Amino acid sequence: MKLIFVICLIVCMPVLSPAAEQKKNVYTEAVISADVIWRGAVLVRGFVVVAPQATLRIEPGTVVRFAKTSTGHLPSLVVQGRIHAAGSIEQPIVFSSDTASPSIGEWGGIVLLSTEKRNLLEHCRITYPQSGIDARFSSITLTAVSIEHAKTGLLAYDSVVQMADSSVTDSGIGMELHTSEFEARGITISSCQRAALFYSSAVLLTTAKIINNLQSGLEISDCRIKITGGDISGNELGATIKGGEGQLFMTSFQRNKRYALHLVGARVKIQRCLFADNRQDAVRTEDGLALFMNSAFSANGGFNLYNAGSEAVSARQNWWGTTDQREISQKIYDHSLDKNAGIVYIYPWLNNKPQLTP
Numbered sequence: 001m002k003l004i005f006v007i008c009l010i011v012c013m014p015v016l017s018p019a020a021e022q023k024k025n026v027y028t029e030a031v032i033s034a035d036v037i038w039r040g041a042v043l044v045r046g047f048v049v050v051a052p053q054a055t056l057r058i059e060p061g062t063v064v065r066f067a068k069t070s071t072g073h074l075p076s077l078v079v080q081g082r083i084h085a086a087g088s089i090e091q092p093i094v095f096s097s098d099t100a101s102p103s104i105g106e107w108g109g110i111v112l113l114s115t116e117k118r119n120l121l122e123h124c125r126i127t128y129p130q131s132g133i134d135a136r137f138s139s140i141t142l143t144a145v146s147i148e149h150a151k152t153g154l155l156a157y158d159s160v161v162q163m164a165d166s167s168v169t170d171s172g173i174g175m176e177l178h179t180s181e182f183e184a185r186g187i188t189i190s191s192c193q194r195a196a197l198f199y200s201s202a203v204l205l206t207t208a209k210i211i212n213n214l215q216s217g218l219e220i221s222d223c224r225i226k227i228t229g230g231d232i233s234g235n236e237l238g239a240t241i242k243g244g245e246g247q248l249f250m251t252s253f254q255r256n257k258r259y260a261l262h263l264v265g266a267r268v269k270i271q272r273c274l275f276a277d278n279r280q281d282a283v284r285t286e287d288g289l290a291l292f293m294n295s296a297f298s299a300n301g302g303f304n305l306y307n308a309g310s311e312a313v314s315a316r317q318n319w320w321g322t323t324d325q326r327e328i329s330q331k332i333y334d335h336s337l338d339k340n341a342g343i344v345y346i347y348p349w350l351n352n353k354p355q356l357t358p
Helices: 002-012 018-023 325-330
Strands: 026-032 036-038 041-050 055-058 063-067 076-079 082-086 093-097 109-113 119-127 131-136 139-148 152-157 160-164 167-169 173-178 181-185 188-190 194-199 202-206 209-211 216-221 224-228 231-233 237-242 245-249 252-254 261-264 267-271 274-276 283-285 291-293 296-298 305-307
Touching (some): 063 076, 109 119, 119 131, 131 139, 139 152, 188 194, 209 216, 231 237
Parallel strands (some): 026 041, 036 055, 041 063, 041 076, 055 082, 063 093, 109 131, 119 139, 139 160, 152 173, 160 181, 167 188, 173 194, 181 202, 188 209, 194 216, 202 224, 209 231, 216 237, 224 245, 231 252, 245 267, 252 274, 267 291, 274 296, 283 305
8 A cells, every 4th residue: 555655656746847947947137136056057048147145156067058038138147246156077067158059259258247256167168258257346266267269258357367277269359358467377378369468457377378379479568467487389479568567487489470579668577488480580679678588599580689679688698599699690680780779788698598498
């Protein structure tokens, strides 16, 4: 009798259809006002706003897709409270468009509005957004996050962003930061139109790879920068630094199709860096504010150092690929070739390539 009762109970229990189960995870122009956990498949129609008092937690393996509504606005996730999306290597969290064949910029992205809480994305994949992360007066930590096929991978204004072991690929602009603090370790930006644009920000890059971008690698304006162990190679233009101050240390500039490094009004120390096999000039400077030392130059198609300004440039104690004075001088553009250009001080030079260069 008991067995018959149990069987009847099991058979008679309501079973949720896939449609009903899916319905539980659909948000249409919704505001989350209390803490919530997302898992499984989540569909956002239009937008979801996480209110200032709420925390959105997303579990490993969750797939969040975004669909437009009849209004035609780009769907997005707007965080005023806190987001904690911690996936794993085996079960990353995915944010993407809901269409079968998405195109770049098909949904709005993850937008942080004035939230300085401990926002975290870890082991996440973001594909086909307008802006993968759009931070305004906010703070966020990104660890093992990949952003692909975005108009802009990371966009930040007046924000604090920490990023590690992450990548932005196949996008219009890899990242663009204004008046922000950015600390990154082990990141890769590749196959974008323009890799990274930094304006009036504090930028710390360690072992960053800025490679194979179609227009430019780094565009830096009026920033405090420190780049260590970087690889800025295979881009159309390597790096342009205008204004600001800082240092480049043990960073490699190789195989850039035009100049590798362009300096304008930047008080920057370039030490133990490698400039090799760039198709045109290795370094072009328009003033004497930069210091070059203990770096290595070789096999560049244009000049190793081109002084386009009238001020003297200090470039002593570098390796120029040879010890022959005539060969060294032929690859330096200064007043010896143009009376309007400033002198480049290269003597004494190193007789061997520095051991600690890349």
